[in-house]
Amino acid sequence: MKSRVLRLGLSSVAVVTAAVCALLVLPEGRGPAPAHAEVNAVTFPPLDQLEHYTTVRRGVTREHMLTSRAALDAIQAGQPVPTGTHVVLVDYQSDVLHRYLVAQKMGEGIDDWQYQWFWPDRSVKADENTARCYSCHQRSRRERQFMFTFTDALSFK
Ligand code: HEC
Numbered sequence: 425m426k427s428r429v430l431r432l433g434l435s436s437v438a439v440v441t442a443a444v445c446a447l448l449v450l451p452e453g454r455g456p457a458p459a460h461a462e463v464n465a466v467t468f469p470p471l472d473q474l475e476h477y478t479t480v481r482r483g484v485t486r487e488h489m490l491t492s493r494a495a496l497d498a499i500q501a502g503q504p505v506p507t508g509t510h511v512v513l514v515d516y517q518s519d520v521l522h523r524y525l526v527a528q529k530m531g532e533g534i535d536d537w538q539y540q541w542f543w544p545d546r547s548v549k550a551d552e553n554t555a556r557c558y559s560c561h562q563r564s565r566r567e568r569q570f571m572f573t574f575t576d577a578l579s580f581k
Pocket residue numbers: 480487489511512513525526527539540541552554556557558560561570571572573574
């Protein structure tokens with residue numbers, strides 16, 4: 425009798441521990457609902473077809489910003505960029521390729537952008553919360569294609 429109580433007690437401790445661990449293992453903000461897909465519809469950009477329209481330097485960081493000629497033409501004509509457009513931030517740390525951050529126009533809607541982080545081998549950073557990309561880029565104005573470097577794209581020849 426006594427040992428049965430003890431065993432029950434231990435097993436419920438195990439259940440509670442497992443539940444707590446499961447919670448701890450889940451990354452911040454992660455619920456049971458798939459609020460943000462980590463692998464989404466964003467495709468790896470055709471880098472050799474894109475224009476390098478500006479560079480941002482900060483300490484050891486060097487960022488090359490790329491997009492298509494068609495997107496630059498649209499921006500300069502005050503039009504939304506074509507569906508499918510990639511805007512890429514190629515991130516170098518101390519001159520070593522670190523990652524590609526990609527924004528892609530997924531549809532006609534002005535808000536229809538998705539974001540993705542690719543490693544140098546072009547695999548997706550599986551645990552990235554791409555909703556964070558979107559929420560920060562939303563601070564950049566809608567009519568600026570949610571691009572922080574919009575004015576560089578506007579003046580690029
Ligand atoms: C906290 C704000 C913030 C977050 C989060 C963020 N970005 Fe950005 N992003 C910027 C800023 C600011 C720039 C302009 C370049 C710079 O200052 O380094 C930029 C530039 C870019 C560019 C080049 C085009 C542009 O908007 O100028 C791309 C593409 C990009 N980010 C993609 C991403 C992706 C993909 C993620 C998520 C993995 C992400 N960003 C997360 C702030 C953010």
